[in-house]
Amino acid sequence: MPFDFYSEFDSPATLEAISGALRAAGHEVLLVEADESLPRWFFEHPVDLVFNIAEGTGGRHRESQVPAILESLGVPFTGSGSTTLSLALDKARTKQLLAYEGIPTPAWQVFRSPDDPLDPRLQFPLIVKPNREGSAKGIMRENVVQDASALRRQVRRVFGRYRQEVLVEEFIDGLELTVGVLGNDVLQALPILEIDFAGCERSGEFFYSWRMKEYEGNKELGLDPAHHCPARLPAATAAAVQRVALRVHRALGCRDLSRTDIRLRRDGTPFVLEINPLPGLSPQDSNFPIMTTAAGIAYPALITHLVGLALARYRQGAQPHELSPLAVSRSAP
Ligand SMILES: Nc1ncnc2c1ncn2[C@@H]1O[C@H](COP(=O)(O)OP(=O)(O)O)[C@@H](O)[C@H]1O
Ligand SMILES: [Mg+2]
Numbered sequence: 001m002p003f004d005f006y007s008e009f010d011s012p013a014t015l016e017a018i019s020g021a022l023r024a025a026g027h028e029v030l031l032v033e034a035d036e037s038l039p040r041w042f043f044e045h046p047v048d049l050v051f052n053i054a055e056g057t058g059g060r061h062r063e064s065q066v067p068a069i070l071e072s073l074g075v076p077f078t079g080s081g082s083t084t085l086s087l088a089l090d091k092a093r094t095k096q097l098l099a100y101e102g103i104p105t106p107a108w109q110v111f112r113s114p115d116d117p118l119d120p121r122l123q124f125p126l127i128v129k130p131n132r133e134g135s136a137k138g139i140m141r142e143n144v145v146q147d148a149s150a151l152r153r154q155v156r157r158v159f160g161r162y163r164q165e166v167l168v169e170e171f172i173d174g175l176e177l178t179v180g181v182l183g184n185d186v187l188q189a190l191p192i193l194e195i196d197f198a199g200c201e202r203s204g205e206f207f208y209s210w211r212m213k214e215y216e217g218n219k220e221l222g223l224d225p226a227h228h229c230p231a232r233l234p235a236a237t238a239a240a241v242q243r244v245a246l247r248v249h250r251a252l253g254c255r256d257l258s259r260t261d262i263r264l265r266r267d268g269t270p271f272v273l274e275i276n277p278l279p280g281l282s283p284q285d286s287n288f289p290i291m292t293t294a295a296g297i298a299y300p301a302l303i304t305h306l307v308g309l310a311l312a313r314y315r316q317g318a319q320p321h322e323l324s325p326l327a328v329s330r331s332a333p
Pocket of ligand 1: 106127129133134135136137139169170171172173176207208209261263273274
């Protein structure tokens, strides 16, 4: 089993925090494992809404598996639909869409084999990433490369380990930002979260690598970036970054919530790296709740707000119905 296999699993603490918030709001909550028995489960447990946090069981469309099942059964759920989740998991396809929309994203090339010739228009330093992973899986410090031979080595390594196309991008030197968005027709950009790696010299890591994400907060290892929320940006720059996140949310057809990862180049251009329509909701470890807290939304209120956003969407199109149990679904351990 690869060392980063568990990086996307939700912790019991997150499940408790979400279900606790829902119960406190008067909902009946059932927890259900998002495994292959899921479709059958719904025949025995009619629910009004699923609070979806399932990353899926694997494969190219894993995050869209549960939404696709729920869509086919007609069960309402929080968050984005299967198309958006599937698209956002494919970083290169997402970048094509961003480029079409005129939203800045680092120049890139998809390697379909380790021997593909490098597009001469790309400028070093470059970063090498598996195209369809998350949680910085497969992204190490060595993935930032300065020359063709290092590039070749890293592309081979990522191919070997992840068995999927490899995304090579220009490395954007600048600030690391992530921007949460809440809403549907009316959107709310949350205060920007800036992640500052300046104090991480001891680790030698200077961006959100896998080690940085996995051990974030570990001072001894030098993996304790400073979080600033709101980001320390001039108001006009912050507003421009938030506008980009709103455009991304709309362009991908996100629902209820999303989190857009951005590198702000020194000249002030916000380059979109990727969008997370299913952002982590760990009250301790995830970035999304940091931004909602900064917006004055306490964690339980975030959870009930997401339910409210989802129900409002369904009520627009469907008959209002009485609330009975809510289910929380998650990936199989
Ligand atoms: N083109 C890039 N320029 C600068 N840093 C990058 C670039 N691509 C990725 N990174 C760094 O790697 C991290 C993880 O990359 P990202 O594309 O967001 O993948 P993941 O889905 O694993 O979060 C980013 O948060 C950022 O720190
Ligand atoms: Mg990311």
